[in-house]
Amino acid sequence: MSSRMAGSILLRHAGTRLFAAAAVSPAAAARPALLAGADGVPAVMVRLMSTSSSSPTAAAAATPQKAKEEAAKDGGDKKAVVINSYWGIEQTNKLMREDGTEWRWTCFRPWETYTADTSIDLTRHHEPKTMLDKIAYWTVKSLRFPTDVFFQRRYGCRAMMLETVAAVPGMVGGMLLHLRSLRRFEQSGGWIRALLEEAENERMHLMTFMEVAKPRWYERALVIAVQGVFFNAYFLGYLLSPKFAHRVVGYLEEEAIHSYTEYLKDLEAGKIDNVPAPAIAIDYWRLPANATLKDVVTVVRADEAHHRDVNHFASDIHCQGMQLKESPAPIGYH
Structure with missing residues (x-):
């Protein structure tokens, strides 16, 4: 099997479930389990695969609105994704001011x-x-x-x-x-x-x-x-x-x-x-x-x-x- 065919199969199998991480809570996102997929695929490769996957499930989960809807259906302790950056990437680590209040600006940082x-x-x-x-x-x-x-x-x-x-x-x-x-x-x-x-x-x-x-x-x-x-x-x-x-x-x-x-x-x-x-x-x-x-x-x-x-x-x-x-x-x- 050529390397190109192997890569194509890997994309089809892994890409359909890799974006499931987009709908989990910030607390769950911080767990080491997300550092690799179910088949041991690194998280960096996860993000790259999801952009090129042609699977309908991955495409639906790629949009914030779909992620929110699926999170609402699942119920339990899952929370809807909060999109607060230009590229639509969830910010899990909240920055705080010296007085303990949350830093509200994304265009510049406290430092x-x-x-x-x-x-x-x-x-x-x-x-x-x-x-x-x-x-x-x-x-x-x-x-x-x-x-x-x-x-x-x-x-x-x-x-x-x-x-x-x-x-x-x-x-x-x-x-x-x-x-x-x-x-x-x-x-x-x-x-x-x-x-x-x-x-x-x-x-x-x-x-x-x-x-x-x-x-x-x-x-x-x-x-x-x-x-x-x-x-x-x-x-x-x-x-x-x-x-x-x-x-x-x-x-x-x-x-x-x-x-x-x-x-x-x-x-x-x-x-x-x-x-x-x-x-x-x-x-x-x-x-x-x-x-x-x-x-x-x-x-x-x-x-x-x-x-x-x-x-x-x-x-x-x-x-x-x-x-x-x-x-x-x-x-x-x-």
Whole structure:
């Protein structure tokens, strides 16, 4: 019997009952018995087999709704599966806060939280000297004008738009550095992690302001258009000149600091309600329970100042003829 035929038979026999583990309770899921199937098949192979099995039973059990219905029919001590992650995988080990309450966020974990350094210099500005720096500076200035016209002083929606764009450069830069590291078999000096951490931090800014400003349909459509154009433009720009790309981000962050400063002025003047801080922001930045929107804007502005310094520093390295891998990345946010 060929190995392909043997594998096919194994899939047919094992795949029909391997997904039965999807409907058991978290307590039962933790037992060693699930580490292997009835025929000694490893659990890793179980999950792979279930995705390729053509059995109707396996296909039915693969959906959360079917799993719940079958669990309800079985009765006994079995409980319906609770799907609480993007991929539909049950989380058996519950994370807890220090006070004993359950951790409710799946987009970040307790060990990824931090306290922002609000003492960072907000007035620092990189004076454009070279032609490339001047092009980067005026490119960012030209982008600010349509943003001012469209959003006026609606800083909540403005911040939402800003963060959907600001989260792109770190991901693009980290991705390209990652691929170069693989091609050249060389270290990255920690820059891949630093840039991806920047992208993740900007995304959390967006998750926070989504709780503050509810975007309208045309604002969501604008986000799709702007992000699509900016991603491709920045991708090409980074391929052509990482120095230019990082300088653009440095100036973008300077504009972000200015926007959040104006946001704070309106909050202090009472033009914008200083509502309680979103729960996600309190956990992410380790803010006090009675924190307000003003506190959130303050820590976000401090993050942007950090991104400004990191990207100007990265551009300076390329200006000196060095590669990012030759100079260690700055310390992260945490």
